[in-house]
Amino acid sequence: MGKTLQKIKVSKVNEMPKKLGKTVTIGSHEIALFHLANGEFRAIENRCPHKGGVLVEGIVSGDHVFCPMHDWKISVKNGEVQKPDNGCVKTFNVEIEDGNVYIVL
Numbered sequence: 001m002g003k004t005l006q007k008i009k010v011s012k013v014n015e016m017p018k019k020l021g022k023t024v025t026i027g028s029h030e031i032a033l034f035h036l037a038n039g040e041f042r043a044i045e046n047r048c049p050h051k052g053g054v055l056v057e058g059i060v061s062g063d064h065v066f067c068p069m070h071d072w073k074i075s076v077k078n079g080e081v082q083k084p085d086n087g088c089v090k091t092f093n094v095e096i097e098d099g100n101v102y103i104v105l
């Protein structure tokens, strides 16, 4: 038997402007939740693998966020740092239901 999934309501769709992020803390996880220009929501760990920049404060462009500290480009879809830099951040599943945004852990 797998672990029971936790589904936590973190926002309403219409409370989050597009291309902006919101910090969500769930237990020991600090998560950057982004509303992308195409309407999708994505959630990644809110800490840059370089020197701990706060990713929710970064600029969102397409499927990527640019770290506010030294401009590393990180995919909000799979958490991968784009070349020439290397690294990865954890990603979290997001579900939308009845106009609400949930993170599934």
Ligand code: FES
Binding pocket: 048, 049, 050, 051, 052, 053, 067, 068, 069, 070, 071, 072
């Ligand atoms: S801390 Fe993110 S690029 Fe340096």
